[in-house]
Amino acid sequence: MTMSAHDTKVYVTDxxxxxxxxxxxxxxxxCVLTGVGLMFHSWSxxxxxxxxxxxxxxxxxxxxxxxxxxxxxxxxxWRKDCGFEESDLDWVLKAGGYLWPVKELPPVYKYNAGxxxxxxxxxxxxxxxxxTGLFMWLWNPASVPNVLARIMYMLHAGAVVVLAAFIxxxxxxxxxxxxxxxxxxxxxxxxxxWCKTHCPRWYQEKFEKDAQA
Amino acid sequence: xxxxxxxxxxxxxxGCRGCQVACKQWNSLPAEKTIFSGSLQNPKDLTYNTWTLxxxxxxxxxxxxxxxxxxxxxxxxxxxxxAKACPSPGALVKTPEGAVVHxxxxxxxxxxxxxxxxxxxxxxxxxxxxxxxxxxxYDRITEGKQPACVTxxxxxxxxxxxxxxxxxxxxKRAEAVGGTIYPSNPKYETHVMYILxxxxxxxxxxxxxxxxxxxxxxxxxKNLFKPFTLIGMGAVIGGAxxxxxxxxxxxxxxxxxxxx
Numbered sequence: 001m002t003m004s005a006h007d008t009k010v011y012v013t014d015x016x017x018x019x020x021x022x023x024x025x026x027x028x029x030x031c032v033l034t035g036v037g038l039m040f041h042s043w044s045x046x047x048x049x050x051x052x053x054x055x056x057x058x059x060x061x062x063x064x065x066x067x068x069x070x071x072x073x074x075x076x077x078w079r080k081d082c083g084f085e086e087s088d089l090d091w092v093l094k095a096g097g098y099l100w101p102v103k104e105l106p107p108v109y110k111y112n113a114g115x116x117x118x119x120x121x122x123x124x125x126x127x128x129x130x131x132t133g134l135f136m137w138l139w140n141p142a143s144v145p146n147v148l149a150r151i152m153y154m155l156h157a158g159a160v161v162v163l164a165a166f167i168x169x170x171x172x173x174x175x176x177x178x179x180x181x182x183x184x185x186x187x188x189x190x191x192x193x194w195c196k197t198h199c200p201r202w203y204q205e206k207f208e209k210d211a212q213a
Numbered sequence: 214x215x216x217x218x219x220x221x222x223x224x225x226x227x228g229c230r231g232c233q234v235a236c237k238q239w240n241s242l243p244a245e246k247t248i249f250s251g252s253l254q255n256p257k258d259l260t261y262n263t264w265t266l267x268x269x270x271x272x273x274x275x276x277x278x279x280x281x282x283x284x285x286x287x288x289x290x291x292x293x294x295x296a297k298a299c300p301s302p303g304a305l306v307k308t309p310e311g312a313v314v315h316x317x318x319x320x321x322x323x324x325x326x327x328x329x330x331x332x333x334x335x336x337x338x339x340x341x342x343x344x345x346x347x348x349x350x351y352d353r354i355t356e357g358k359q360p361a362c363v364t365x366x367x368x369x370x371x372x373x374x375x376x377x378x379x380x381x382x383x384x385k386r387a388e389a390v391g392g393t394i395y396p397s398n399p400k401y402e403t404h405v406m407y408i409l410x411x412x413x414x415x416x417x418x419x420x421x422x423x424x425x426x427x428x429x430x431x432x433x434x435k436n437l438f439k440p441f442t443l444i445g446m447g448a449v450i451g452g453a454x455x456x457x458x459x460x461x462x463x464x465x466x467x468x469x470x471x472x473x
Contacts, residue, residue: 038300038323039439053301054321054342098460141327141337149328153298154430157438165445172453178463197465 009189010207012199020077021185024070027063032164034060039157061137068130071123078119081110088113098177107200118170125163132156214309217354218379219363221284222408224390225370228253228267228282235365236265236286239350258420259285261338264347265362272417279413284362284371285420287334287347288396289313289404294431295326295335311376311404312349320344331425349404376404383408401425 013021034056037046047056087106091113094102098114111119132152139149175182180194195203237244242262247255254269265286272279293313296305304319305326315326315335322342327335335344350360354373358364363371372379383406387394391411396403403425415421 036442039442041302044302053319057300057321057323098456098463136324139324140339141324146328146330146333149324150298150428150430153325153328154434154438157434157442161438161441161445164442165449168446168449168453172449172456176457176462177453180465191465191467193467194465 008191010192010195010203011188012190012195013184013188015188017077018185018188020070020073023066024074027066027070028167030063031060031067032160032167034063035160061133064130064133064137067126068134071126071130074119075123078111079123082116082119084113084116085109088116092117098173108198108202110199110202112198114173118166121166122163125159125166128155128159129163132159216309216311216376217349217373217404218311218376218383219289219349219360219371219373219405220379220383220408221405222370222372222386223281223283223413224392224408224410225368226267226282226284227368227370228269229367230267231365231367232284232362232371233263233266235361236347237263239353239361240264240348259334259336259346261336261343261345263336264345268419270418272413274412274417277412279410279417281410281413281418283407283418286362287313287349287405288332288425289347289349290331290425291402291404292427294329294331294427297427297435298325298329298431299323300325308351310349310351310354312351312354314348314351315344315346317343317345329428329431331422331428333420333422379406395421395423396425398424398426401427 033046034050037043037050037056038053038060047053050056050059090106091108094105096112096114097105132155135149135152136156139152141149173181174185178198180191181198184190190198192203192207195207236242242264245256245260245262247257249255250257252269254267256263256266259266265284268283268285270279270281270283272281289312291307291311293305293307296307296313299305300323301319301321303316304321306314306316308314320343322337322344324337324344326344327333327337335346337344350358350362353360359373360371363373366372372382374382383394386392387408390408393409393414395407395409395415409415409418415423
């Protein structure tokens with residue numbers, strides 16, 4: 001008997017999750033691109049290609065508004081799946097098996113501790129970036145002391161250092177570092193073997209119980 | 214290129230506000246409707262269209278009343294925080310003469326300079342999305358002329374000249390009147406200096422910064438977070454590449470398929 005795609009793959013990410021992920025990712029990366037273009041005079045090629053510094057500022061702001069909306073959406077979408085549990089500590093202490101040989105990792109439910117940490121890092125730094133960004137966009141110098149305002153500009157850039165670095169880890173582990181993963185965010189499907197390896201507890205509960213029923 | 218300083222001898226100011234008018238005239242800045250606030254200070258603060266004004270302070274020290282009139286405008290810092298914070302090349306420029314000049318053509322209205330300035334000088338026009346401030350009349354001083362305010366000053370309170378000459382003059386005058394020089398921090402040079410009357414310190418006056426410095430938040434932002442945005446991303450990408458080479462990707466063994 002030949003196996004069809006339906007037999008070998010499982011549907012793990014619905015279309016809502018995939019859309020939110022990619023709108024969030026696109027707006028975030030566009031903000032990083034325009035932000036770097038505004039911060040580094042040596043990267044003036046970015047504002048030049050985008051139609052000048054004023055246009056780049058506007059695009060940075062409006063892309064940031066999209067990012068803010070999707071950040072809130074993400075919070076409601078993934079906060080439950082990303083709640084920490086006791087076994088996450090063990091996972092962290094073993095660095096998820098990514099750095100040195102590990103005999104056995106605690107069986108993961110839907111997301112491992114690293115993914116959860118990334119999610120909460122995104123939420124915390126994202127909120128800082130959005131709040132300070134809204135301030136920088138809308139503050140009225142006539143009513144806000146500039147001693148306070150300059151802290152906002154600093155925090156905006158500071159939170160980006162953390163988030164931008166973590167995003168690079170996220171991209172690597174979601175693509176080249178874990179072959180077979182990226183399809184979860186494109187088609188929504190992964191192989192059964194992938195799902196059993198990466199989310200054994202979730203796989204068991206979601207697919208094996210269904211099969212038995 | 215020679216550096217210049219505008220010296221403001223507060224002891225000689227009579228509060229005529231000729232400098233305010235001359236600034237408006239030379240820079241084509243429109244008059245503003247103002248509200249009488251009980252002080253001779255009018256308008257109350259610097260605005261997008263008022264780049265200098267006389268501030269009035271009544272200081273009582275040791276039972277003695279000092280009526281202090283102070284010409285307030287951009288201090289033209291040697292290491293300007295506004296220009297350091299500015300994202301748009303050419304919008305805020307430190308010139309060899311010492312003036313910090315804004316170019317509205319390149320200003321994108323981000324207000325970063327307003328946040329960064331240790332003296333709270335730049336002002337915003339929310340409709341135009343542009344900032345504005347005193348330019349030390351850069352268009353005049355490069356033609357060998359004095360700034361407009363200095364030209365108008367009838368008492369010799371405002372003088373303008375070569376940095377060395379003005380520093381010498383400032384110290385002599387401060388000694389003669391028993392006053393102090395503001396800003397007094399030799400590590401924080403500005404191209405505008407004040408001689409304050411005897412018994413009056415910058416702390417007694419409105420809108421001064423007794424200890425001006427490049428704000429720490431601007432330093433953290435531009436000298437630490439800015440480079441580390443790229444260093445952080447680059448380090449992770451490099452680390453990921455090494456991880457891929459040394460440890461290799463985490464392959465899923467398809468044997469698990471179909472149950473074990």
